[in-house]
Amino acid sequence: MVKYIIEHNKTILREVLLLKKIIAVLLCLTFVCTAFAACKGEEKTDDGGLEAANEYGFEDVEVTDENGKTVTEKNGDKVTTQVAVVYEKNKDGKTVAKVLDENGDVLKDKDGKEVTVKTDYEIDDSADVTQSTKKGDKTTEEKIPTTKEQKTTKSTTKKKESGEATTQSEITTIDYKKDKVPTISEARKSTSKKAVTFDSYDQQIVKSMLEVPYLYTHSYENKDGVPIELATHAALWMAEREDLNTSTFASGTIVLDLFKFFGQTVVNFKSKCNDEGNNDKIKYNKKNDTFTITDFENPTHTVTLKKIEYIGNNNYYLVTANVEGADKKTKVYAIIQKNKLDIGLGFSIKALKWE
Numbered sequence: 001m002v003k004y005i006i007e008h009n010k011t012i013l014r015e016v017l018l019l020k021k022i023i024a025v026l027l028c029l030t031f032v033c034t035a036f037a038a039c040k041g042e043e044k045t046d047d048g049g050l051e052a053a054n055e056y057g058f059e060d061v062e063v064t065d066e067n068g069k070t071v072t073e074k075n076g077d078k079v080t081t082q083v084a085v086v087y088e089k090n091k092d093g094k095t096v097a098k099v100l101d102e103n104g105d106v107l108k109d110k111d112g113k114e115v116t117v118k119t120d121y122e123i124d125d126s127a128d129v130t131q132s133t134k135k136g137d138k139t140t141e142e143k144i145p146t147t148k149e150q151k152t153t154k155s156t157t158k159k160k161e162s163g164e165a166t167t168q169s170e171i172t173t174i175d176y177k178k179d180k181v182p183t184i185s186e187a188r189k190s191t192s193k194k195a196v197t198f199d200s201y202d203q204q205i206v207k208s209m210l211e212v213p214y215l216y217t218h219s220y221e222n223k224d225g226v227p228i229e230l231a232t233h234a235a236l237w238m239a240e241r242e243d244l245n246t247s248t249f250a251s252g253t254i255v256l257d258l259f260k261f262f263g264q265t266v267v268n269f270k271s272k273c274n275d276e277g278n279n280d281k282i283k284y285n286k287k288n289d290t291f292t293i294t295d296f297e298n299p300t301h302t303v304t305l306k307k308i309e310y311i312g313n314n315n316y317y318l319v320t321a322n323v324e325g326a327d328k329k330t331k332v333y334a335i336i337q338k339n340k341l342d343i344g345l346g347f348s349i350k351a352l353k354w355e
Contacts, residue, residue: 055087056259056341059097059117084341086256087123095123100341179314181222184333184353187318193309196317203305205346206319209261210334212237213297215352216326222264222335222350231258231266232279233297239282240296241345249291251284263337263348301325303332311335316350329354 097119218230238257
């Protein structure tokens with residue numbers, strides 16, 4: 001089972017493991033973990049039972065060699081890495097962390113059993129809940145329009161120009177208790193930040209993410225959570241990126257996409273989408289636990305990157321850019337983070353300030 005986890009997560013973790021230079025043989029994981037913070041929000045079924053909570057995060061795990069011995073640095077510190085997980089409650093009400101593969105699906109071993117790791121994280125029962133019915137109702141699918149220019153999987157610029165600097169390749173891991181997303185103000189005032197140059201591909205991804213239609217309508221700090229209305233625009237853009245020929249999306253797909261985009265769970269998005277989303281293009285159907293998307297959104301504004309600065313901690317960067325076509329807003333500041341779950345997307349937007 002241990003080797004199975006590594007095989008399916010090597011795409012997500014390859015940069016960390018290569019730079020640690022510990023892959024002489026197939027590594028396995030010792031399941032001693034600490035939870036990476038995640039926001040809360042769970043669902044109930046008609047019979048009062050709990051269904052998947054759709055909370056996502058990362059678990060720190062120790063790395064061992066083929067003999068089961070913990071790998072250590074020269075100074076004796078244990079080598080750790082991270083795996084992406086979804087938090088759910090089992091039938092006994094205990095929070096379990098299920099390992100996700102590179103597609104965001106729960107990993108299963110050769111016997112078909114879901115792979116889990118130990119966690120200290122607990123789903124908060126005090127969070128708001130919403131009522132939904134059991135799944136199983138049939139849904140109809142239809143082709144919906146798309147605007148291909150909003151996809152981020154391909155760059156419109158060259159991968160890398162000669163002599164061009166690149167994004168810091170190593171994804172560092174720190175104890176989640178030490179992880180602190182700075183506010184926009186703190187990042188701008190920081191005297192320790194360092195100007196960097198992203199390669200063309202990464203610049204295009206950041207530019208595309210900041211050009212999500214109507215993203216300019218809301219500013220937010222990470223500690224305050226993501227506004228529901230803002231999340232609807234990101235959800236539409238991410239759903240389009242899925243490139244599925246359907247108007248009906250499993251709720252798990254949308255919720256996971258939002259986690260990838262913002263690097264945190266959008267709390268109670270399913271229960272609040274219809275009432276607080278103020279967006280008629282996306283609706284949640286609690287009858288069958290799906291989202292219906294009737295159309296995607298056309299481009300609204302353009303962004304020109306001016307400066308990117310590394311601000312340390314857990315792979316955070318401050319982006320400064322000029323804006324056109326966003327009503328009276330002419331500048332945006334964003335805190336972005338290297339994306340540990342979706343390498344194709346590349347980054348998560350942790351905070352935004354439009355001016």
